[in-house]
Amino acid sequence: MEEYKFTVEEKDINKRLDVYISEKIENLTRSRIQSIIDESCVLVNDKIARSSYKVKLLNEVFITIPEVKEMTAEPQKIDIEIIYEDEDLIIVNKPQGLVTHPSEGTKDGTLVNAILYHCKDLSGIGGVLRPGIVHRLDKDTSGLLMIAKNDFTHQELSKEIQSKEAKRFYKAIAIGNFKEDTGIVDKPIGRHPKDRKKMAIVKDGREAVTHWNILERFGDYTFVELELKTGRTHQIRVHLSSIGHGIIGDKEYGPDIKFPINLKGQLLHAYKLILRHPRTNEVLEFTAPEPKYFTKTLDYLKRIQH
Numbered sequence: 001m002e003e004y005k006f007t008v009e010e011k012d013i014n015k016r017l018d019v020y021i022s023e024k025i026e027n028l029t030r031s032r033i034q035s036i037i038d039e040s041c042v043l044v045n046d047k048i049a050r051s052s053y054k055v056k057l058l059n060e061v062f063i064t065i066p067e068v069k070e071m072t073a074e075p076q077k078i079d080i081e082i083i084y085e086d087e088d089l090i091i092v093n094k095p096q097g098l099v100t101h102p103s104e105g106t107k108d109g110t111l112v113n114a115i116l117y118h119c120k121d122l123s124g125i126g127g128v129l130r131p132g133i134v135h136r137l138d139k140d141t142s143g144l145l146m147i148a149k150n151d152f153t154h155q156e157l158s159k160e161i162q163s164k165e166a167k168r169f170y171k172a173i174a175i176g177n178f179k180e181d182t183g184i185v186d187k188p189i190g191r192h193p194k195d196r197k198k199m200a201i202v203k204d205g206r207e208a209v210t211h212w213n214i215l216e217r218f219g220d221y222t223f224v225e226l227e228l229k230t231g232r233t234h235q236i237r238v239h240l241s242s243i244g245h246g247i248i249g250d251k252e253y254g255p256d257i258k259f260p261i262n263l264k265g266q267l268l269h270a271y272k273l274i275l276r277h278p279r280t281n282e283v284l285e286f287t288a289p290e291p292k293y294f295t296k297t298l299d300y301l302k303r304i305q306h
Helices: 018-026 031-038 110-120 151-164 235-242 294-304
Strands: 002-007 043-044 060-065 079-086 088-094 142-148 167-177 182-184 189-191 199-202 207-216 220-226 270-277 281-285
Touching: 002 018, 018 060, 018 182, 031 060, 043 088, 060 235, 079 281, 110 294, 142 151, 151 270, 167 235, 167 294, 182 189, 182 235, 189 235, 199 235, 220 294
Parallel strands: 142 270
Antiparallel strands: 002 060, 043 060, 079 088, 088 142, 167 220, 167 270, 182 207, 189 199, 207 220, 270 281
16 A cells, blocks of 8 residues: 655646646556545545545645555356347347446456356457446446447447447436426536445536436326436436436435335336447447336336326
């Protein structure tokens, strides 16, 4: 473990904290700096600070760099549903309960482990723990994911997501009756100021935009379609919660209600994906039907309305 302490000088005033650290400790990558900040290992004047914090004159910045624990993802025989595959690309329908990639808390049994068993050659851009992973879904969110087999495909698909050329659509069952039939949530998202494992609407967070459209109303519940215009961590869950319509089954951001059906996680499903194939330029559209527990809940809500 290494420790550093710096006092902000006049020439560094108003620099973002992550930029300031990168200039002071040159051997750290931006992703490593972000990880250290997210783990609350950076204090400014003895208080936990976010990456976007603008340093001020004479701020005392204390940095603790924990030892890096070497981890690699190993192939594991785990059943996965492959919607599409060619020499460049795999589209997977991830089930609820399956973690996308290994991390400190989940070292195996993930989608990455399953993909490595199925396909030996994947993009290396995501590193040894996230090979081929262009974007991710939360553990208890089901649905479509893009997997890149090579770096070219990974880079091109990432550009499509950044430019909003690639389109990602979700379905959710939320608490409450929306006043309008369609709308937009445009609120910045960043780390929760008190709980670093969660995200929240924060003034200096990153831009986050979600479009929503009502599919069906069930009195106290609403079946809603959502389109991501940005891809922040927990974006849909945080945005719906922020407007008073948390997702049923979401233990972190959802409503604290007793629902008659036993659910293992949030009713959020990535059901449609539109992208341009990086090599052929063909526009591809994929869909995945809602899982059984999702349709079971919809059937129940329809019954109690009559």
